[in-house]
Structures are given as structure tokens and as C-alpha cells.
Amino acid sequence: MNRIKYTSPLLLDGESTVVVENNVRIYDGDQKTSFEGGELIITTHRILWGRPGQIARGQTCLSMALNLIIFIEEESPSTFSFTRSRKIVLHLSEINDTSNGPQPYSMFNFIKLSFREGFTKNITSILHDLLQDRPWEPKIQQPPVENKPQQPLIKPRMGIVGIERSIQEKQKATDASINMAFQDLDKLMDMAKDMVRLSRMISTKIKEKQGDITEDETIRFKSYLLSLGIDDPVTRDSYKSDNQYYQSLAKQICDFLLSHIEEMGGMMAMSDVFCWVNRSRSLELLSPEDILNACKLMQALDLPLKLFEFSSGVKVLQLSSLDSSTVAEATAQLVDEKGSLSSEELSKSLGISLTLAKERLLTAEKFGKCCRDDAIEGLRFYPNLFLTREE
Amino acid sequence: MRRGIGLGAIKKNKYEQEKYKDKGNEIQENQFEQMTKQLEVFKVNLEEFATKHKNEIRKNSEFRKQFQEMCASIGVDPLSSGKGFWSVLGIGDFYYELAVQIVEVCLATNAKNGGLISLDELRTRLIRARGKNKSHQEISKDDLIRAAKKLKIFGSGFNVIPMGKDKYMVQSVPGELSMDHSVILQQAEKNNSCLSVSYLEQVLKWEKERGEKALEHMVNQGLAWIDLQNCKDKMYYFPSLFTACINSTN
Known part of the structure; x- marks a missing residue:
């Protein structure tokens, strides 16, 4: 118009x-x-x-x-x-x-x-x-034709000069389009698609040359998190009750984080959850309270992640499967193989933290798969021979 | 007349090839310079738009997505609310945004520092990543502490620890998830099952606070014993390694 x-x-x-x-x-x-x-x-x-x-x-x-x-x-x-x-x-x-x-x-x-x-x-x-x-x-077309003779007529010329000139012209055009796009918000919205493409092109070109867009690891991490992007963030406005809102939020957080938490060994501190989720939602910030409330519902909703609190008061989001008989089974198998295990040894062989390793051994114990020996050198776990040996 | 035969011609040919190569490099170098410039322009513009038009961008979901993509590829932070009058009362996004950025800095650096960072360093890094705009430079340590308080409800996993006058450390990786303890055990194994904070400083280049924190946690968990007989240094012993060490010396 x-x-x-x-x-x-x-x-x-x-x-x-x-x-x-x-x-x-x-x-x-x-x-x-x-x-x-x-x-x-x-x-x-x-x-x-x-x-x-x-x-x-x-x-x-x-x-x-x-x-x-x-x-x-x-x-x-x-x-x-x-x-x-x-x-x-x-x-x-x-x-x-x-x-x-x-x-x-x-x-x-x-x-x-x-x-x-x-x-x-x-x-x-x-x-x-x-x-x-x-x-x-x-x-x-007449007015522009009259103006033209003032500029030297550029013939499509081969050779280095020609190449250089065409590169220059391309750059000029890019500069002009960037300037135009950022004149005001409407313009930017109009040209958003082109600008997205352009920004990608610039960043890949620069990455090719120097590895990454910046030396600063914070900015690098930021751009990684931003690029994960949640397409359609759940917002409070679209729900009638708080409960419905938290339920959908719980599902969305779960969908988004599940694969990442799996990669990280099955657990993520809640403060990290707060950062990951909010970054991927960009401008639709969630408060810590909302995130916590949503996470509290996960177990009841039978989602693959759930909120877990260590006795020390540290809250994390962990895979629901971590707390189950499968983990107990796997841990007991490791204990069987090695003869006996301390949490230090388990942490080394699985590459998880000491406390997590201890938690796993305790789970196995809870399921009756292994027995403890609490000696001066620390806590060790042995296979539960009461289960396997008859007589 | 045919040319290009003989030693002279070969030399000349070689010379020309080199010239072309130089020229090619030069063109590429120029192009790279241009790209860097465009990146800068893009950055400044995006930053400005993020501050000015936050609400409009938010309303239009299609555009919001595109905006986020641009921010991601250029490395611009879409969150850049100013402090404003209301934020002191806890209204508005300022402190929540800061909280997100604080955790982000911690996450980005914890491979290096094990999740323990001084508030001063945190502030420098946060401001640098936030952008060039002047309002970003005015974020005080007090603001950061206030923002970190918002994370209190997540339990004791994220902590601001006072370390004497106007000095704070921020701990983002709780003892439960830290891998430092495993590293300490490995070191102790090599060192006759005992070591000290200064040993960790020397060998692993850890900050003093990081070593202290980790060892303290291990004492609490019953994994380490303290020995004060050495008047220079507080030594930590790891009973779980005793048998292994004895076996190896035999």
C-alpha cells in the first residue's frame, strides 16, 4: 500500500x-x-x-x-x-x-x-x-538513462579487476540493504527473512576464517543457547488456570531439555535449567518460581524428567529412569564384575561426580542388589551373596 | 611465434602463479575485513532494536523467531532491559534477565574454573557479553547479588559466598555435580594419597578457593581426613586410597 x-x-x-x-x-x-x-x-x-x-x-x-x-x-x-x-x-x-x-x-x-x-x-x-x-x-525510464552517462559504464569485464569490482559491488549492495533494514522496526520485519539469511552468511564466512564469531566464550555459549530456540513458548496468558499453565510448561521444558540432560549424564542443576530454558525462549522470560512449579508437576505427569532434591538441599532435574530398578540392576552388575566398588571407583569408571556415584550405589543397595561394608577406608559395596548363594 | 619454452619462461610462469596467489589472498583478506565490519554494524543495530522495541518484537511470534535467529548467528543478547525505576521494587524483567546472564557466564566458564568464579570477574564477563551500550556498563555488583538472590528457591545449588570485605565468590556447580573431587582423588593417588590446597594450586593451576571448597566437601562426606602436623600446610589424606598405595610400594 x-x-x-x-x-x-x-x-x-x-x-x-x-x-x-x-x-x-x-x-x-x-x-x-x-x-x-x-x-x-x-x-x-x-x-x-x-x-x-x-x-x-x-x-x-x-x-x-x-x-x-x-x-x-x-x-x-x-x-x-x-x-x-x-x-x-x-x-x-x-x-x-x-x-x-x-x-x-x-x-x-x-x-x-x-x-x-x-x-x-x-x-x-x-x-x-x-x-x-x-x-x-x-x-x-528516461530520467535514469540521462543520469547514466555520468557514471563510467561498467562493462562485464573478465580478469582480476572484474572479479574485484563485482565483489566490491556485492559488498556495497549488502551494506545498503543492512542500512535499509535497520531504519525502523517495520522495515526490519519486512526484510527479516533476508536479514536472517545475511546474518547467517556473515557468521559462517567469519567462522570459516577464524573458527568462531568471537573469542569470548560467554558470547559463544550465548549464541549456542539462543540457536536452540523454542518455537512456540507456553505463556500464562493462554491458559485459564495456573495448573493447566504449569502442566503445559512442564511438558515443554521436558521436551526441550530431555536430550540435553541425557547427554550430560542424566542430571542438570535447577539454576542451569533456568538459564537454558529462558535463553531458548528469548524474550518470553519465565520466573524461577514458575519453572520450579512446573518441574514439581513432572513426576505426577509421568514425564521422563523429574525434580530431585539431594539431602543437602540441592535441587536438580534428572531423568526419571535414574531412580529406578534399571539403574540398580546396572550398578549391581558393575559391582559383580569388579568384585566390589566404592563410590570413587564407580565415579571414575562412569565419569560422573562422586555424589552421584554414591547415590547410584545406595539405590542398588535399596533394591537389595548389593551390601555395604562401612570401614575406616570409606564405604564399599559388595554383591549381595544372600540372594545368589543358596544353602 | 611460440613462447613459453625454456627456463626463463618457466620462471616467469612460476612468478605469475605466485602473483595470482598473492592477489587471491589479498582479495580474501579484504572480503573478510568487510564481513567483520558488517558483523559490527549488524551487532550495533540488533542491540539497539532489542532495547527499543522489545515489546513489539515479542508480540509478533514469526518475527520474534527471526529476531532470535539473527541474535544467535551474530552473538547479540536479546535481553537488555535497563534498570529503570520499578526494578528496584522487583517489578520488571531487569533482575530476571540478569539472573539468566549470570548463570550463562558461570556455565560458559565452569570448564575452566570448576564452577567457582569471583563476582568481579563475573561482572566483567557479563558486561562484555551484554553489549557495548552504555547502560550495560552501569550494572553494579549489588545488582548482581540481587539478581542471584532470585535463584535462591532452586535450593543450595547456586550460591553467592561472602569472602571478607566486599569480596564474593559465586558457586554455580553444587558439590553433588562437581567433577573436581574425582580429579583430586586422581592427583592424590599419584602423591601417596595425600595433598594440600597449595599442591592443587601448583599442579592443576586451581584458584585457592576452588581447592578449599572441594576438599572441604570431601571432608564433610567422609572421604578425606585432615592432618595438621605439618606446620606449613594443612594436609588432606584419603583413606580409600591407602590399600592401593601400600600395594604399589610393596
């Missing part, structure tokens, strides 16, 4: 009227605008729109140059519409100068023309023809 400008309806040099339609409404992208029930004139150069009689009286009307149109399609009418109304969609190219129009900004790259009473002639094919013939070209 920002491509449309206010102008006089007087025809330009060499311009002629092609079609006239009545009762036409303009849409900005998918949104209706107040420009409805007007007269639409397609000329060889432009599309003009004015309220009934405006154009005939020569008053200011809306216009858009045909050369902005990239692509035309007709919107298929929905099954429920019984009117003769037909819509065509005009996909438009970017322009820099958005002044002097009814709407300086637009989120959309297309406008729609809605013909309330259908159209008498086949507008789409007329527009297609016009776009092919480009009757406006000799006239509208």
Missing part, C-alpha cells in the same frame, strides 16, 4: 486509458482499507483510483506505477461467497521513496483490488499483456 501515491489523474505523455471499472475497493495486503466503491482506471502506465466523479473532474486521485508490479494472480472466490465480487492480487516490488502517499508504511508486499460487481473485461489478461509489452518503458 505504501507504493500508492497521490497524483493528478491527467494522463502523461504517451499514456492512454486501457480499461475502466467501477465499484472497486483497495486492500492493503489482506486488510480492507477505506478506499472503496471507487473508479479504477488502468492506463498504459499506471493504475488510477478515485472516488466516483473525482477522476472526471481532474481532482487528486491515487495512482501506482505499473512497473512496480511483479506478479498478478486472481484470488479464487471462497465457497461461501455468492456475490459476483472478484479479487485480483498484485505483488509489488520494493520502493525507497514512500512519501506522498495515503499510507507511508505497509507490512505487506502486495495489494488486492476487489471488484464488487465483477469485471466486464478480463482484467488479469489485460494486465498481463501490459506487463509484457511494458508500454511505459521509454517514457518512465
Whole structure:
């Protein structure tokens, strides 16, 4: 919609009227605008729109140059519409100068023309023809042609100079597009896709050259966490009760962290959980209280992770399977193989912390799989021979 | 007329090849420089947008995703609320954001320091990662302590430990999850089942506090004994290693 400008309806040099339609409404992208029930004139150069009689009286009307149109399609009418109304969609190219129009900004790259009473002639094919013939070209292209001789005409030249020049030009174009994208938020939203691609390209190029975008390990870690991204973060607003909210949150946290916690040996401190989850949600921060409440529900919901508290008061999120008979079984098997095990030895062979190793041995003991020997050298565990030896 | 035969031609050819190579390197170098510049521009712009338009970005979920992707590839922090009037009362995101960033710094460095970092170092790193904007530089140690308090409800796993006047250590890896104890046992095995804090400082280049913390935990767990007979140094013995050591000396 920002491509449309206010102008006089007087025809330009060499311009002629092609079609006239009545009762036409303009849409900005998918949104209706107040420009409805007007007269639409397609000329060889432009599309003009004015309220009934405006154009005939020569008053200011809306216009858009045909050369902005990239692509035309007709919107298929929905099954429920019984009117003769037909819509065509005009996909438009970017322009820099958005002044002097009814709407300086637009989120959309297309406008729609809605013909309330259908159209008498086949507008789409007329527009297609016009776009092919480009009757406006000799006239509208003239000013730039006049400017051109001032710049040295760059011939596509082979050789090093040519390569250098093309690289330079590419860089210039990139610089320009970055500058444009960051002019304001709407622009950035419009160009977000390109910018995402560009940012990726820049960072991979730099990584190729020096290994990573920065020396700073905090920033590196940050960008890793950010890149994990949760697509559709659960927010409180979309739930009626706190309980429902915490339940969905518990599920989401579980889905997100499960694979990472598995990689880390089955356990993650709650403060780390807080950081990982919030980073991946970017701007939708969760408070420590919400996270804790959600984690408390995990066990009741039968999720693969659960909150666990050590006797020392340290809270962690751990795999539910860690506390079960499978772990006891596996640990008992290790004890069998080695003859006896202390928590130090188990921690060494599994690469887990001392306390965790001790927890595992205690679990095995709880299930009756091994027996303790609490001696002066520390706590050792032996296979439970009462189970295996008869007599 | 045919050219390119003979020693001179070969030399010339070689010379030209080298020239081309130099030129290629030069072009690549230039391009890299340009990319670095663009990265900087991108960074500054993204930072500014994150501060200014936080709410708008949040509202549009499609764009929020894209914004996060950009931040990830450029290495910009999307969380950058200022302190503001209300945050003193605990309203607003400022302290929560800081808490996230504090844990992040701890996580990023704990491979090096075993999860024990001084508050001063934490602050320097946090500010550096947050961005160049001036408001980021004004984050005080007091702010950090306040933010760390928000993590209290996660139990004793994350601690700010006062170490005398205006000095604090932040412990992010609880004793339960630390691998330091296993490392100490390995060292003790090599050293006749006993060692001291200064030994760890020398051999493993650990900070004094890190060694003290870990050994203390092991004493509490009944894994180590203290021996005060050596007047220079407090020695720690590991009874679980006694038999192994005796066997090896035999």
C-alpha cells in the first residue's frame, strides 16, 4: 500500500486509458482499507483510483506505477461467497521513496483490488499483456538513462579487476540493504527473512576464517543457547488456570531439555535449567518460581524428567529412569564384575561426580542388589551373596 | 611465434602463479575485513532494536523467531532491559534477565574454573557479553547479588559466598555435580594419597578457593581426613586410597 501515491489523474505523455471499472475497493495486503466503491482506471502506465466523479473532474486521485508490479494472480472466490465480487492480487516490488502517499508504511508486499460487481473485461489478461509489452518503458525510464552517462559504464569485464569490482559491488549492495533494514522496526520485519539469511552468511564466512564469531566464550555459549530456540513458548496468558499453565510448561521444558540432560549424564542443576530454558525462549522470560512449579508437576505427569532434591538441599532435574530398578540392576552388575566398588571407583569408571556415584550405589543397595561394608577406608559395596548363594 | 619454452619462461610462469596467489589472498583478506565490519554494524543495530522495541518484537511470534535467529548467528543478547525505576521494587524483567546472564557466564566458564568464579570477574564477563551500550556498563555488583538472590528457591545449588570485605565468590556447580573431587582423588593417588590446597594450586593451576571448597566437601562426606602436623600446610589424606598405595610400594 505504501507504493500508492497521490497524483493528478491527467494522463502523461504517451499514456492512454486501457480499461475502466467501477465499484472497486483497495486492500492493503489482506486488510480492507477505506478506499472503496471507487473508479479504477488502468492506463498504459499506471493504475488510477478515485472516488466516483473525482477522476472526471481532474481532482487528486491515487495512482501506482505499473512497473512496480511483479506478479498478478486472481484470488479464487471462497465457497461461501455468492456475490459476483472478484479479487485480483498484485505483488509489488520494493520502493525507497514512500512519501506522498495515503499510507507511508505497509507490512505487506502486495495489494488486492476487489471488484464488487465483477469485471466486464478480463482484467488479469489485460494486465498481463501490459506487463509484457511494458508500454511505459521509454517514457518512465528516461530520467535514469540521462543520469547514466555520468557514471563510467561498467562493462562485464573478465580478469582480476572484474572479479574485484563485482565483489566490491556485492559488498556495497549488502551494506545498503543492512542500512535499509535497520531504519525502523517495520522495515526490519519486512526484510527479516533476508536479514536472517545475511546474518547467517556473515557468521559462517567469519567462522570459516577464524573458527568462531568471537573469542569470548560467554558470547559463544550465548549464541549456542539462543540457536536452540523454542518455537512456540507456553505463556500464562493462554491458559485459564495456573495448573493447566504449569502442566503445559512442564511438558515443554521436558521436551526441550530431555536430550540435553541425557547427554550430560542424566542430571542438570535447577539454576542451569533456568538459564537454558529462558535463553531458548528469548524474550518470553519465565520466573524461577514458575519453572520450579512446573518441574514439581513432572513426576505426577509421568514425564521422563523429574525434580530431585539431594539431602543437602540441592535441587536438580534428572531423568526419571535414574531412580529406578534399571539403574540398580546396572550398578549391581558393575559391582559383580569388579568384585566390589566404592563410590570413587564407580565415579571414575562412569565419569560422573562422586555424589552421584554414591547415590547410584545406595539405590542398588535399596533394591537389595548389593551390601555395604562401612570401614575406616570409606564405604564399599559388595554383591549381595544372600540372594545368589543358596544353602 | 611460440613462447613459453625454456627456463626463463618457466620462471616467469612460476612468478605469475605466485602473483595470482598473492592477489587471491589479498582479495580474501579484504572480503573478510568487510564481513567483520558488517558483523559490527549488524551487532550495533540488533542491540539497539532489542532495547527499543522489545515489546513489539515479542508480540509478533514469526518475527520474534527471526529476531532470535539473527541474535544467535551474530552473538547479540536479546535481553537488555535497563534498570529503570520499578526494578528496584522487583517489578520488571531487569533482575530476571540478569539472573539468566549470570548463570550463562558461570556455565560458559565452569570448564575452566570448576564452577567457582569471583563476582568481579563475573561482572566483567557479563558486561562484555551484554553489549557495548552504555547502560550495560552501569550494572553494579549489588545488582548482581540481587539478581542471584532470585535463584535462591532452586535450593543450595547456586550460591553467592561472602569472602571478607566486599569480596564474593559465586558457586554455580553444587558439590553433588562437581567433577573436581574425582580429579583430586586422581592427583592424590599419584602423591601417596595425600595433598594440600597449595599442591592443587601448583599442579592443576586451581584458584585457592576452588581447592578449599572441594576438599572441604570431601571432608564433610567422609572421604578425606585432615592432618595438621605439618606446620606449613594443612594436609588432606584419603583413606580409600591407602590399600592401593601400600600395594604399589610393596
